[in-house]
Amino acid sequence: xxxxxxxxxxxxxxxxxxxxxxxxxxxxxxxxxxxxxxxxxxxxxxxxxxxxxxxxxxxxxxxxxxxxxxxxxxxxxxxxxxxxxxxxxxxxxxxxxxxxxxxxxxxxxxxxxxx
Amino acid sequence: xxxxxxxxxxxxxxxxxxxxxxxxxxxxxxxxxxxxxxxxxxxxxxxxxxxxxxxxxxxxxxxxxxxxxxxxxxxxxxxxxxxxxxxxxxxxxxxxxxxxxxxxxxxxxxxxxx
Numbered sequence: 001x002x003x004x005x006x007x008x009x010x011x012x013x014x015x016x017x018x019x020x021x022x023x024x025x026x027x028x029x030x031x032x033x034x035x036x037x038x039x040x041x042x043x044x045x046x047x048x049x050x051x052x053x054x055x056x057x058x059x060x061x062x063x064x065x066x067x068x069x070x071x072x073x074x075x076x077x078x079x080x081x082x083x084x085x086x087x088x089x090x091x092x093x094x095x096x097x098x099x100x101x102x103x104x105x106x107x108x109x110x111x112x113x114x115x
Numbered sequence: 116x117x118x119x120x121x122x123x124x125x126x127x128x129x130x131x132x133x134x135x136x137x138x139x140x141x142x143x144x145x146x147x148x149x150x151x152x153x154x155x156x157x158x159x160x161x162x163x164x165x166x167x168x169x170x171x172x173x174x175x176x177x178x179x180x181x182x183x184x185x186x187x188x189x190x191x192x193x194x195x196x197x198x199x200x201x202x203x204x205x206x207x208x209x210x211x212x213x214x215x216x217x218x219x220x221x222x223x224x225x226x227x228x229x
Binding site for chain 1 (some may be wrong): 155211
């Protein structure tokens with residue numbers, strides 16, 4: 001069975017600082033995708049960043065980047081220059097290639113950005 | 116932009132009632148999903164559908180059923196609501212065919228069963 005683990009239930013960071021959210025996963029599959037989704041307070045969940053497992057290069061999206069370590073099954077999210085609008089619940093998720101697009105989610109990390 | 120809407124933001128029901136949660140998407144997506152979100156557990160997949168009248172069980176289908184009569188609409192049904200079904204329910208949709216497609220989420224329905 002595939003599992004995703006986020007070991008940090010809550011984190012906080014000062015505005016303009018950098019923060020890293022951890023995620024590990026377990027699978028015997030070789031072809032899969034990894035995602036970070038963001039759920040702001042009382043707002044809809046949106047995709048932050050996606051990584052394809054066969055790509056060695058780490059994905060980046062503006063201030064968001066990942067550190068993908070396939071052998072260690074680790075997929076952390078780094079947020080640079082944190083902004084107040086980054087305050088949200090962040091979910092790490094995993095999708096196996098050709099399994100109907102199902103996502104398996106971690107428990108979530110609640111990030112607070114403080115002024 | 117993709118829009119996924121859910122019929123209610125908040126719902127209060129009594130134990131034993133039949134509950135319908137509706138989800139509509141406007142981007143002609145083939146895949147639709149129902150998740151429940153609980154603190155400390157993240158999101159867990161209840162059911163999903165990749166076509167009209169097709170459905171597949173997710174990880175926690177017990178106590179739920181679904182209906183997909185039209186491509187844009189996916190309903191979650193609690194046949195006899197119980198207090199342990201108090202939760203946040205999220206609907207999502209995505210395109211079929213291209214691996215790794217983004218799922219687009221609705222705003223969620225927070226259900227309280229008394």
